[in-house]
Amino acid sequence: MTIASIVFAVLLAVVFLPAGVAMALAVASMRQRAAHLHYSVTAYRGVGVLAIAGALGVLAGMVWWPLGAAAGIGLVLFMIGAVISHLRVGDGVAEYAPAIGVGVLAVAYVVTVFGAHL
Template sequence: MSIAYAVLAVLLALALVLSGRAKLAKDEKVTSVITALGVPASWLTWLAAAEVAGALGLLIGIGWRPLGVAAAAGVVAYFVGAVIAHLRVKDVKGVPAAGILTLAAAVVVVLGVATV
């Protein structure tokens, strides 16, 4: 299970870094979705920072599991918020991606706790 934890943590960290980079670069596809959700554009930097911090925590957590579990739990909270934001404005197209990332982070939490 430790290998599964590491592989999933790395893949999730990669997704978070790519998402954070898109927010920092103010990619039009990303900013249009976020502003349609009612999130101010001024939050993009903070959202990107949260994603990058989560990615770093996941990667460091491969060696120090308590940090990885905490980071994964934070990522779960982040993406639960994203799912809620999409549902609040009835944007069902955005729910699956956020839902999959929520599920992936939840699996990292479970694997992290199971392999401590």
């Protein structure tokens, strides 16, 4: 692991762990977001569990890089899904720009992980 990939992993965990926990616990703001995106609370809880798994996966990647790489790729796909979900309900750029930004961070993580090991 490079210093860059460790920094990216920590940043991704800082973003995804609290958000994932809030989604999995179905706090009020997350229930509202789920309704806005036309997801059931149960489905949104599942999305939260995936966010937690991705965050833990990139952290575990500091010990075993293939797991981190897989988790990073999963987070990139996760953010693509988030953008699609926002576009599907007619949200503007302001609503899906954070997902693009975090997705770019996840891509940077994956690139640094593979760059260090291939």
